[in-house]
Amino acid sequence: MLRIKNLVKSFDGERRRRSRAGGDTGRDRERVYAVNDISFEVEDGELFTLLGPSGCGKTTTLRSIAGLERPDSGTIEVGGRTLFAAAGRGRPVNVPANERGLGMVFQSYAIWPHMTVFDNVAFPLQVRRRGQRPGKKEIGERVHRVLSTMELDDYADRQATKLSGGQQQRLALARALIIEPPLLLLDEPLSNLDAKLRESLRYELKRLQRDLGITSVYVTHDQTEALVLSTSVAVMRHGDVVQLGRPREIYENPNCRFVAEFIGTSNFIAGEVVARDGERYTVKTDDGQLVLDSSAAMPTGTEVVVSIRPEAVEVGRTSRAGEVPNEWTGKVLTRAFLGEAVDHVVGVGRHEIRARGNPDVSIAPGTEVYLRLDPAKLALVPVD
Structure with missing residues (x-):
């Protein structure tokens, strides 16, 4: 297209x-x-x-x-x-x-304030060249069809500036769609x-x-x-x-x-690739090794950054060492209730790792905890 x-x-x-x-x-x-x-x-x-x-x-x-x-x-x-x-x-x-x-919808909507809702939507058809301009009846049918799709058909005769912000946004969209x-x-x-x-x-x-x-x-x-x-x-x-x-x-x-930082929230831990077996990497960091899965091509000895999303970090009060990889110990520094989740910031060595989990799990600051990092949910990115 x-x-x-x-x-x-x-x-x-x-x-x-x-x-x-x-x-x-x-x-x-x-x-x-x-x-x-x-x-x-x-x-x-x-x-x-x-x-x-x-x-x-x-x-x-x-x-x-x-x-x-x-x-x-x-x-x-x-x-x-x-x-x-x-x-x-x-x-x-x-x-x-x-x-x-x-069709184009601008940030400011750019609707015509002196026109009604109907006239705003009809205008792009009315100003077409004579040979391309639909008849009055067809214009009316097309406008009402688009306004109905946008749930604005009850406001056809209202001045455009007397719509709410959301309705003005839908009006701008309707005007862009009318020309198909x-x-x-x-x-x-x-x-x-x-x-x-x-x-x-x-x-x-x-x-x-x-x-x-x-x-x-x-x-x-x-x-x-x-x-x-x-x-x-x-x-x-x-x-x-x-x-x-x-x-x-x-x-x-x-x-x-840059992408990891701009899209969502991430923890970043610098390290070095010390082993690779297919897509399974072992990365040595200042606070211990991390095992992760990645399709990136990073040879042994490469300096890298491990990107860890907060929801990929599990926080618990008991250890499961030997059962799961990537278990680190740390201390809860602070916590924040977000409604649908609870964020814990856990100090691990020189790092402060943010973990986001079930709102029913809320651990007080100062508590010693265990962090578990799922290898499938860690990302390997090059050092900028």
Whole structure:
């Protein structure tokens, strides 16, 4: 459906010149690469998420697909149709944004405040060229069908600004869907909502996307949002895609420390690979050995970091040494009740390891405990 190949987008920037004494001696112009030679594909019916911190290039990538930014090089294709191709082997192509036929939902919704709900949704059809514009009756039928899908049919005659935040978000989505686009682009559409509403709308958006089967590219910095909504996730950093895969794969098997830190919470323990048998590794750390399973290719002697998710750590008051691998002893430093779970922070040597478990298990600070680390739930990542 969507194919991005070798996409590059840079901007003019400034870099301060410093004297040897540390003084500011002026500024030099330099190119800042917001998108740095990235490639990926999105299949029909997928919800593909670009995830990363501010400034990583995710919104620039989305705007390039929409035609709101002109890349320096690369190609963008949707459904076999070339929307952008830089000058090179063939003639350059840059289809204007209003001719790409894509739907887009902005972070601010960008609904027209002087129009009713019905008119907001109908407008993209009403401004089409004469030969492509549906009749008045068809426009009315399509608008009411989309509003019904969004559960907004009772608000058709209401001014758009008199809707709640969640309803305005659904209105913006309805307006994007009315043109029946081959690709829907969403730029952090839930970020302006309060936490409770944002959580409920995540599942509603996922249901709608699945039921309608519309191919979507979603931009967010919210890791939970990406895990809940996505078919596939591309984690971006400094204009690069550092890891691409299914949400569970990226969460359970991050390929670098940045991904492990950005997606969820992790404990990190530095060590050295001292033995390997297929995908079973033994890693020597300052506080003892760890045995784990990993598909990473790390030869013996490699310095590595073991990433341990809090839910992969079992805390107990009694030892099971000899029955399970990776049992360490430590002392509870603090605990926090989270409602659905309890977090314990346990001191083990120089490390403070966070463990998340059943809310019925709450161990007081100062208690000596045993930590058990499941080899199948530990991840091996290279030292950055």
